[in-house]
Amino acid sequence: FSDWGYDATRIKDVALKAGVNAALVHHYFGDKEDLYQTVLTDAVKPLKVLGARLLVKGLPMDLLLAAWVEVLCTYFERHKDILWLITRECLGNAGRVRAILVDTMGPLFGKTVESIQSGLPAGQKPKVDPAFLIVNTLGMLAIWHTHTTLIDAVLGENSQTPANRLRVRQQIMAVLTHGAMGR
Numbered sequence: 102f103s104d105w106g107y108d109a110t111r112i113k114d115v116a117l118k119a120g121v122n123a124a125l126v127h128h129y130f131g132d133k134e135d136l137y138q139t140v141l142t143d144a145v146k147p148l149k150v151l152g153a154r155l156l157v158k159g160l161p162m163d164l165l166l167a168a169w170v171e172v173l174c175t176y177f178e179r180h181k182d183i184l185w186l187i188t189r190e191c192l193g194n195a196g197r198v199r200a201i202l203v204d205t206m207g208p209l210f211g212k213t214v215e216s217i218q219s220g221l222p223a224g225q226k227p228k229v230d231p232a233f234l235i236v237n238t239l240g241m242l243a244i245w246h247t248h249t250t251l252i253d254a255v256l257g258e259n260s261q262t263p264a265n266r267l268r269v270r271q272q273i274m275a276v277l278t279h280g281a282m283g284r
Contacts, residue, residue, distance in 0.1 A: 103186035107137060107197060134197075141201045144183040148176055152209045162217050166277050169213065170238065174270050177246045184246050210235050234277065241273050 102110050112133055116123040130136035151172045155165060177184045190198035214232050245252065245260070252260045259265065 102137060102140060103182040103189065106189050107133075112136065137197060138201060141183075141186065141198060142205065144180065144186070145202065145205045148172065149205055149209055151176075152206075152213070156209070156212050156216055160216075163278050165213070165216060166234075166238075167274055170242075170270055170273050170277070173238070173242050174266070174273075177242055178266065181246055184243060188243060188247050238273065238277060241276070245269050245273075 102115075104110075105114070110133070112126050113123045115136065116126045119126070126136065130139055152169070155168045155172065160168060187198055187202070210232075213235060217234070249260055256265070260269070
């Protein structure tokens with residue numbers, strides 16, 4: 102699905118890549134829509150689990166943001182295909198991916214927003230809307246992992262070296278904490 106998109110992917114292609122018979126895929130997953138839903142739901146489960154663990158710890162806002170950036174960066178570095186799948190869908194109408202992401206990640210991001218707001222001193226409003234902060238974080242991470250050719254040209258170097266991946270995390274955190282915390 103991440104290579105060809107939903108419409109161009111056939112169950113036969115999935116079965117061939119998995120090294121199984123197409124009838125077996127149909128037996129266990131039903132039609133293409135059911136397979137797609139299963140793939141995407143399973144793909145985002147680790148993010149949901151890790152995110153929930155972060156919220157249980159009651160971290161202050163800057164540490165919560167740093168932990169989220171680390172979780173998302175690490176996940177997307179290991180699972181670029183999932184990011185491509187989500188990005189490909191979002192470039193269209195995102196209908197298939199929207200329900201899964203909203204159901205799976207929406208409540209978690211909502212709790213993250215609440216945690217950020219509750220971490221501020223009484224009566225202080227955040228300088229940046231926490232919901233937009235989360236959206237912008239996802240956007241920055243998605244760009245870094247899907248636009249490497251452009252980024253490498255702008256930087257004049259390979260953006261995917263370990264040192265540069267660390268710099269990405271640091272720069273995203275600097276943008277988030279300075280914007281969100283008004284420093």
